Amino acid sequence: MKPTLATDRLTLAYGSSPIINNLNLTIPKGKVTTLVGANGCGKSTLLRSLARLLKPRNGVILLNGKDITQQSTRKTACEMAILPQGPVAPEGLTVHQLTKQGRYPYQSWLSQWSAEDEEKVAWALEVTGMLPLKDRPVDSLSGGQRQRAWIAMTLAQDTDTLLLDEPTTYLDLTHQIEVLDLLYDLNEREGRTIVMVLHDLNLAARYAHEMIAICQGNVYSQGYPENIVTEELVREVFQLDCQVISDPVFGTPMCIPHGKGRILQHRKLTAIGG
Known part of the structure; x- marks a missing residue:
């Protein structure tokens, strides 16, 4: 292998x-x-x-x-995702909005937001246990919850x-x-x-x-x-x-x-x- x-x-x-x-x-x-x-x-x-x-x-x-x-950067982002050390979300950004950013490599003028994108985001929120907190601002979460939110974004990238x-x-x-x-x-x-x-x-x-x-x-x-x-x-x-x-x-x-x-x-x- x-x-x-x-x-x-x-x-x-x-x-x-x-x-x-x-x-x-x-x-x-x-x-x-x-x-x-x-x-x-x-x-x-x-x-x-x-x-x-x-x-x-x-x-x-x-x-x-x-x-x-x-x-290409887009192709690489569709195969591999990275969560850097100490990421910071813009003020007021919700968990759901942050997780959706993981789908950006799949977006283009010809391919807009789809049902598949929504499914991947929902799955990432569910598997990380963040679905009940999806409407909470990221900066209002505890340290562990915040890290799970970033992992949800990384998982939504589906690499x-x-x-x-x-x-x-x-x-x-x-x-x-x-x-x-x-x-x-x-x-x-x-x-x-x-x-x-x-x-x-x-x-x-x-x-x-x-x-x-x-x-x-x-x-x-x-x-x-x-x-x-x-x-x-x-x-x-x-x-x-x-x-x-x-x-x-x-x-x-x-x-x-x-x-x-x-x-x-x-x-x-x-x-x-x-």
Whole structure:
């Protein structure tokens, strides 16, 4: 099976300093893939480039086997959707209006708003649980609801591939799990290829079929989380000493940082005993 997305000797840069250097990468079709790595390693830059929002300095990005730069913007938008980090809706825009924007790639002078467009919008609102809130302004929603509204817009675009840059940022734990469960269910039910940048290594390992660890502008390791998440990887990629154990609920790798937790715990025990 051909990968949905691939790069060949990809180099990305802002100014004169390369951020991603000579990267060869494949992302499997129909799977949930998470990109992890330290701040500034190039995860979000890579995702923007995969979505054709950042032009490569060198190399190529292949979407379904074809050079993405040789496709029209409209065609690309009909095959792949991206949810950037921290999107902001215009003041007063309702959830329904925002979701409808996902259908813009299909609009033209010859093809105006159709029954199919309305069906896709209704489906996106329903599957994200936003149908009861469709008339609410986006800026009046809670963080988790707002993120679901943006995901509804992305789903209304009806693409086989979804790219999401830190979709759980600024959300509390409950809403993080809600959003990740939603995306995982979409992959299970619809077979969508989902690529996410995530900061939380434990959640990335729990939800991913495939994990890609980025370090110093290249792939440090790629594969099943159970195969690649090790204490050595965390030390090299995140500059953090930890213990990796099996998640007692899901059996996926779980990273327990060392840090100063033991010292603080010792102080607490001493205070209680003394």
